[in-house]
Amino acid sequence: MQNSYAYWRASHPLVFISLHLYLGILIGDWVTPFQVLFFNAHFYTTLLFAISILVLAGTHSQTKYKFANGIIVSLILISWGLLISMSLLSWQNLKIICIEPYIQSCRDFVIQKINTTLHDKQANGFALALLLGVKSDMNKDLVVAYTQLGIIHIIAISGMHLEILFKNIKRLTSYLPRNKLFQPIELVLLLISVWTYTLMAFASPSIVRASVFFSLYTIGKYLGATSFTLNTIAAGILILLMFNTKGIHHIGLQLSYAAVIGIHLFYKLLYKLVPLDNPIIDFLWSNCCMSIAAQLTTFPILILHFHQIAGWVLVSNFIMVPLSNFILYALGILLLLPIQFSACALWAQLTEKYIVSFNEWVAYWFSNTQASSIQFSMQPIHIALYYIMLLFLYLWLFNKQASYLMGVLVSISTFTILKLFS
16 A cells, blocks of 8 residues: 555655746746747736636545546645746745854865864865865865766765764754753754854855755654655755745756755665675675665756766765765864874864865876766757666566566667667
C-alpha cells in the first residue's frame, strides 16, 4: 500500500503543487509581451484567482468525480502559477532586511581572525574564499585548476558549508533539556546561526537556497511534521519563486536542486548495492555513491548549458571533497580558539600547511593530468529521454521489477538512435 503511486502522491503534495505552479510560470513568461500590451495584469489576476477559489470549493464537495476533480485542481494550480508570473510584473521583488551592523561585525571578526593567524597569502585567500566567498585574493590559476577538475563548488559557499555548521550547532543544542521551554530556544538558535552565516557570506544565491532548505526542515521538525525531503525541496523552490520567478532559469538553482534530488533518490539505493564490513572501504564507497548520485542528475544540465563536462569530475569529487571538509573543520576550530592561547598559533600553522599542501596537490594534479573537458551536445529531446531513463532506473532500483528495466533499455535505445541520426 505504501509503495503505491496514490500513497506517494498524497505524501508529497508540495512536489505536485510546485510542478503545476512552475508550468504556469513558464506559460506566464511566454505570454508576458501579450499581457503587457492587451490587458491589465492586476485586474485579471484578481478575477482569475476569485474564480479558481469558487471552482475549487465546488470540486471539493463532489467526491464521486475524482478524475475530473483532479484535472480541475491541476488546471487551477497551473493558473495560479500564471498569476504569480503576472502579479510580479509591476511589483518589486521582496528584499530581506538584515541588521547591517551586526552582520558586518561578524564578518569583520572572521576576516580579522584569518588575517591575524594565517600569514601565507595563498592560504589566507583560500580561507576567506572558503568561509565568506571572497575570491578576490585567490590565485587565478588555482581557480582555473578547480574549475577544470570539476571541484569549483568546494570554494563556492553552498549547502556543504551550511550542513557542517548546522550539524555542529544541532549537536550542541541537543544537550538542552527536551521540553516546551527549550525547544523554541533551540529552533531560534539554529535559525539565527544559519541566517547569520548566510548574510555574512553576502547572501549568495547558492547559500540562500541551502538556508531556505535547512530552515524549512528545522521548522517542520519543530512542528512535528513528517519528514519528506522532496516536499522540503519543493517548498524551497516555491519560496524562492515568490521572490523572483526568473530564478528558476538560473543554472545555479537548477544544478543545486538537481544534485540534492539526485542524492536523495539514488544515494541510498546505490550504497546498498554493495554491502561492506570494512569501515574504511565503506566510507570510501559512501563518498563514491554520493558523487555518482549527484552527477547522474546534474549531467544533462551541464551539457545543455556548457556542451562539455570536466573529464575528472567523478574522481576529483571522490577524493578532494572529503579532504576539503577537514579544512572547513580546521578553520571553524581556529575561529573559536582565543588568539591569546599558544594553541591558537600552533593550530593556525597546521591549518595553513594543510591548505597550502591541498592547493599544491590540486595544481599538481591539474598540470600533470592535463585535465580537459569532454565535449558533448544534447538537444532538449535527448535530455527528456535521459531523465525518462533515469526515472525508470530509479524505479527499477527501488522496486526491482523487470518492466522498469525494460523501460531503461527502451529509453537508452531511443536516445542512441536519435544521437546517431542527429
